[in-house]
Amino acid sequence: MRDNLSSSRIDAGEETTELECLPYSVQHNDEGVCLLVRMGPYRILLDCGLGDISSLVKGLKNSARQRHLPLPADLVLISHAHPDHARGLLELHQAFPHLPIYASEVTSKLLSLNWLNQDLKSIPQFCQALPLRSPVEFKEGLVAELFPAGHLPGAVAILLTYTSQQRSYRLLYTGDFFLSNSRLVEGLRLEELRGLDLDALIIEGTYGTSRHPHRRNQENQLAERIHRAIAERCSVLLPTPALGLGQELLMLLRSHHHFTGRDLDIWVDGAVATGCDAYLELLPHLPASVQNFARHQPLFWDERVRPRVRRLQAEHRPNIGKSPCIVLTDSTSDFSQYCQADTGPWLILLPEKIDIKTKKQYPAPTTIESYLLAQHSDGPGTTQLIHNLRPQHVIFVHGSPAYLADLTGLEELQNRYHLHSPAAGVLVELPIGDTFLQPAAPETNYEGELTELGTGITITLPETITTDPRWRQFADTGLIEARWQGEEIVLRGLPQRELLNQNSDRFTWTDIECCGTCRYQRGQRCWNPNSPLYNFKVTLEGYCPAYEALNEDD
Numbered sequence: 001m002r003d004n005l006s007s008s009r010i011d012a013g014e015e016t017t018e019l020e021c022l023p024y025s026v027q028h029n030d031e032g033v034c035l036l037v038r039m040g041p042y043r044i045l046l047d048c049g050l051g052d053i054s055s056l057v058k059g060l061k062n063s064a065r066q067r068h069l070p071l072p073a074d075l076v077l078i079s080h081a082h083p084d085h086a087r088g089l090l091e092l093h094q095a096f097p098h099l100p101i102y103a104s105e106v107t108s109k110l111l112s113l114n115w116l117n118q119d120l121k122s123i124p125q126f127c128q129a130l131p132l133r134s135p136v137e138f139k140e141g142l143v144a145e146l147f148p149a150g151h152l153p154g155a156v157a158i159l160l161t162y163t164s165q166q167r168s169y170r171l172l173y174t175g176d177f178f179l180s181n182s183r184l185v186e187g188l189r190l191e192e193l194r195g196l197d198l199d200a201l202i203i204e205g206t207y208g209t210s211r212h213p214h215r216r217n218q219e220n221q222l223a224e225r226i227h228r229a230i231a232e233r234c235s236v237l238l239p240t241p242a243l244g245l246g247q248e249l250l251m252l253l254r255s256h257h258h259f260t261g262r263d264l265d266i267w268v269d270g271a272v273a274t275g276c277d278a279y280l281e282l283l284p285h286l287p288a289s290v291q292n293f294a295r296h297q298p299l300f301w302d303e304r305v306r307p308r309v310r311r312l313q314a315e316h317r318p319n320i321g322k323s324p325c326i327v328l329t330d331s332t333s334d335f336s337q338y339c340q341a342d343t344g345p346w347l348i349l350l351p352e353k354i355d356i357k358t359k360k361q362y363p364a365p366t367t368i369e370s371y372l373l374a375q376h377s378d379g380p381g382t383t384q385l386i387h388n389l390r391p392q393h394v395i396f397v398h399g400s401p402a403y404l405a406d407l408t409g410l411e412e413l414q415n416r417y418h419l420h421s422p423a424a425g426v427l428v429e430l431p432i433g434d435t436f437l438q439p440a441a442p443e444t445n446y447e448g449e450l451t452e453l454g455t456g457i458t459i460t461l462p463e464t465i466t467t468d469p470r471w472r473q474f475a476d477t478g479l480i481e482a483r484w485q486g487e488e489i490v491l492r493g494l495p496q497r498e499l500l501n502q503n504s505d506r507f508t509w510t511d512i513e514c515c516g517t518c519r520y521q522r523g524q525r526c527w528n529p530n531s532p533l534y535n536f537k538v539t540l541e542g543y544c545p546a547y548e549a550l551n552e553d554d
Helices: 007-012 054-061 089-095 105-115 215-231 245-255 270-281 288-296 314-319 379-389 401-408 463-467 496-500
Strands: 019-026 033-039 042-046 075-077 101-104 127-130 136-139 142-148 156-163 168-173 200-204 235-240 265-268 308-311 326-330 346-351 366-371 393-397 418-420 449-452 457-460 480-485 488-493
Touching: 019 054, 019 200, 019 393, 033 156, 033 168, 042 142, 042 156, 089 101, 089 105, 101 105, 105 127, 105 270, 200 379, 215 235, 215 245, 215 346, 215 366, 235 245, 245 265, 245 270, 245 308, 245 326, 265 270, 270 326, 379 401, 393 401, 401 418
Parallel strands: 042 075, 075 101, 101 127, 168 200, 200 393, 235 326, 235 346, 265 308, 265 326, 346 366, 393 418
Antiparallel strands: 019 033, 033 042, 136 142, 142 156, 156 168, 449 457, 480 488
8 A cells, every 4th residue: 555645755756646545445345434635735534434543553654754744634524424434533533632623513513423332521522613615724725615415414525625836626525425305404406516627526336326216205115114014013123323314214204194193102212312312402404394393393202293202211111012113223233122022023124235234033023124215326316416527537435346336337427537446545646637548447248148938038147247246136036027128128136025025116217317218318329418418328327417308209
């Protein structure tokens, strides 16, 4: 690893690029996100989701000119308070108490929820709050500005500008972002970021190129599943992280027509309840619709209005599950404490993209299913943001290697941007305006054979396709679903959980806003003069802001 962004070269006076990025961690597993960016002479640490900061300390010890590097960076900027972006901050502050750490005002108040196993009174307020949409100059020529990014209260996209004698350089780090509005957070506003003239964009790729139904459809599908479970005299267990998803679920359950006025108890346990208390202190920072809701009834804790929402206390536990109820608890909890032998049947609903450990069997009859309530933008949302910003370089982080490879393999991106998907410890140099040869796209297509038989059709694919880690999920049951997409057929594996829930609502491609359903797509090319993809070859799953639905007449 080239530690500290080639600091020894800088000290020696060698010629370097003005922009570089060294990822200490890009969350390919559960390691969190931590990126070191160099802009001219300055080093900026973006997020610190490391469970162990030894890689940062090791970089200093291995430096050839350690006496000039008393700190691992000149400053630290935090995108939001989720553990995979912030869990290492306390250890970082303890190791380097003079290292300045900044975040939005809301994030600075939520950070302490990462260390609930410690005495919070003993933790100093080490994070300094920054205003939104206001440029702040930290060093001569180095300016940062924060823009709301959706996803979680206080989450921001960070715009860094460095001005040298020759020119200005601009880099945007999205952190985790979400274009859609959710129950408690307004989505990222594209109009605030258009026209930034970016040189580099560091963007998350959590969902790769996958496409999701609209957020309201996701909520309705989840509410419908919980509604059916309660009607069948089944209790529902919803394990979630402490911040974000749990509070979104509570607001959905309190305001959805399936549950308003219903004689039902919703219990909240563990750190999820602590997260609710933290949200209540941030009410002035939440959307106006949420503030208006809170004027008429409590946001979370309410024993008067049905459904009743209560904190789960020790005296309540013996009766939990003896009549249908809903329990929100920590994703790390032992679910056996709820699914007791003397309780009724349970439905455990697990959120997609969050690794939650479950047992094969519980004392009570238990069904385990998954659901989608996305907190990140999907593939079309990711490409939409890129096309609106038009940077020279795009760096993908925060996602599985396979999903990030899908993004870097998109022809609509390869034709227009310099794409990077670095592993941890691999330095990315970002030359601006220089000739840059795009590396070959990863192989994502597999040739096979199709044989028509009297009673069916056989499709044969090469064995190499099974080396992709996604194959196991695709081939889980050996059953597939096929559907037409324009002139092509799309195959999808049917997992066990979906087969067990035959009544689940699955969206179809007609629900998706993509090039395949756009009126201006013909022959896999875009013919809309108002689109940034005009006259380019497009993938059918692609998306742009100029999308218009295909009319039945067309």
